Amino acid sequence: MDSEVTTPKDNGIRWWPAVVVLIMTSLALGVAWFGIDQPRQSKNIATAAIFLCSGVLWVLWWLVFSRIPLGLRLGIFAVVAGVLGVAVSQLTIVGVSGDLVPVLGWKHASRDIEGEDPEPDVDIELGPSVMATDASWAVESMSFEQFLGPERNTQIPITAMGMGFLDTPPEVFWKIPMGKGWSGFVVQGGRALTQEQQGKEETLSCYALGTGELLWRHRYPSAYESVIAGDGPRATPTISGERVLSMGSHGMLSCVDFATGELRWSHDVLVEQGGKTPEWGFSPSPLVMDQKVIVPAGEGARAGLVVYDLETGALLQSYPAVKSSYSSPMTAPWGDDLQIIYFYEGGVAGFDVKEPDHLWDMPWGSVYPDVAVPLILPGQRLLISSGYGVGSALLQLEGEGADWSASLIWKGRSLKAKFSNVAERDGFVYGLDDGIMVCIDLETGKRQWKEGRYGHGQLLMLEDVLLVTCEDGRVIWMTIDPVKPNILAEWQALDGKCWNPPCLAWPFLILRNDREAVCYALEELL
Structure with a gap:
């Protein structure tokens, strides 16, 4: 009697789903990094999404489709989950790079994310006489x-x-x-000044250039906090004679005495002009020209730029509303007088220094933050540049008096300045x-x-x-x-x-x- 021969069922590890996931992950990463022309931060976001999806598929394969013995599957999964759980409980994202790569830190670190005052919580005020008597001030620059x-x-x-x-x-x-913030230093007469965030206050701090010692600190209640953008004020102060101008992250414009730090006048620009803090904080640095202080009025404000008297703080004039950006206003020596140039969100414009009106306006079309200041060039030309994959453009300005126009010379993507500025x-x-x-x-x-x-x-x-x-x-x-x-x-x-x-x-x-x-x-x- 013939007996029927049966083939034993294959109970080995099922590898092919894992191989498919690996191939799909590799292909997706290849497309994200080499197949699509996009900013590096977009590539990093795509990479994170790919690894997240891949991880879910790998876990699904391991627990359900791998045919690995159940005890081993659950045991290894528990160990990996435990390690990840400990990491999540002990680590936190304290910030990101300019390409949106997370920066990790310990949750129990001594300096918390709100920041601690690295100097004694006092205000030290030293007058100009110190510069003449203290050898530590005897530096020239x-x-x-x-x-x-x-x-x-x-x-x-x-x-x-x-x-x-x-x-x-x-x-x-x-x-x-230093306290938190992205402000730079300015220097005059043996003193170095910058903005910082100390806990729940923003400060304009003055240090001795020869020693780094704190001389005085002007404070006011304000704090900007963001894991992505970082905490603290972003604008760099401006020194004009015996006055120092600073712009806080929420639009507080302050004018203080250079020697003592005593407040001369201030304006809560966003409140006064009906604006609001931009998503990544208020960052334009004050522009001073002809005893006038010029600053943007903020996102959604009634005005685009506002002008104050340097000595008294009186509001002198307001320019028509444009969308606020993270770029700083500047001047261009074109025509019979200076023009105020402002690279706003969606365009760049020139403003008359005498009359509160546009002289010209050139749409840019970018919906991303504009940060770099325009590059003023000979021949009444202007270079603007944006990051986020947008690029640069060279403009030609023509006109005289109140009649001006801008035309495009070229536009390209060889230079995409995100946070930084450019030089020629x-x-x-x-x-x-x-x-x-x-x-x-x-x-x-x-x-x-x-x-x-x-x-x-x-x-x-x-x-x-x-x-x-x-x-x-x-x-x-x-x-x-x-x-x-x-x-x-x-x-x-x-x-x-x-x-x-x-x-x-x-x-x-x-x-x-x-x-x-x-x-x-x-x-x-x-």
Whole structure:
């Protein structure tokens, strides 16, 4: 009698679903990073979504479809879940990089996310006589009185080639703790000033340039907090004679005495103009011209720009409403007088300094935050640049009197400045394109070279070298060369994220982030 032969059922591990998930994940990552032209932060968001979906599918395969012995499946799953649970209970996201990569920190860290005052909770006021009697004040420097330098355009009139700091990194002159915020330093007369957030207060702080000691601090109740954007004030103060202007993260414009920090006048601009705090905080630095203070009025405000008297704080005039941005107003010497240039959300406009009206307006079309200040160029030309994959444009301005118009020369995506500003020399523009250093031809917008990932840092241009402060706290000195980049010197100045603009009050270089500030003397002091 023939007996029927049966094939035993295959009870081995079922690998093919895992292989399919692995292939799908690899393909999706390839498309996200190499198949679609998009900003790096969009690639990071896509990567997180891909890994999340992949993780769910892997867990589903492991628990349901793998055919691994049940006890082993549950045991390993419990161990992995336990480790992840401990990590979640002990770690927290304290911030993100400029490309939206999470920055993790311990939940029990000594300095909580609200920040602690690194200095004694007192206000110290020292008058001008201290500068004449205390040897610690006996340092001389160039002035650096406003955002991006003397002319508000990243240009510093100093020749650095051949100096010792390009061969050997300089020693730290002083280093001090800082409150939170993305404000830069300004310097005049042996004093260095910046904005900070101390707990639930925002402050304008004045330090001795020669020692880093706190001299005075002007405080007011205000706090901006954001895991993504970071805490604290973002605007850099402006020094004008014996006055210092600061703009807080919620639109508090303050004018204080340079010597003592005594409040002269203030305006809650957003409240007075019916505006509100932009999503990522109020960041434009005050513009001072002809004894007038000019600032944007905020998101949804009745006015676009408002003008105050420097001495009295009286409101002088308001300009027509435009959508607020994170860029700072500046001036251009075109026509018979200066124009006020403002790169707002969705366009760039020129305003008459005498009459509260537009002279010209050019739509830009970007729905993303505009941060970089426009680059004022010879021949009545203007370069604007935005991040988030948008790009740059070169505009030609024509007109006289009150009759002006703007036309587009070129528009391209070779330079996409997100947080940083750009600089021009001899017909070539240098800047950070989504975190990578790039040089483009000003006349055509075509890329000359692109090399060196420095993150979303900042830059200043000297007569013969380019200073780049990286997002990770490195300092890079490089040649100004449209043919190829050449790094002259590099050192680590700060730890942690550094979005703050540098201050180069020669011979002093002051850098800071939301934790500390460091000062270098780039040449020997006499």
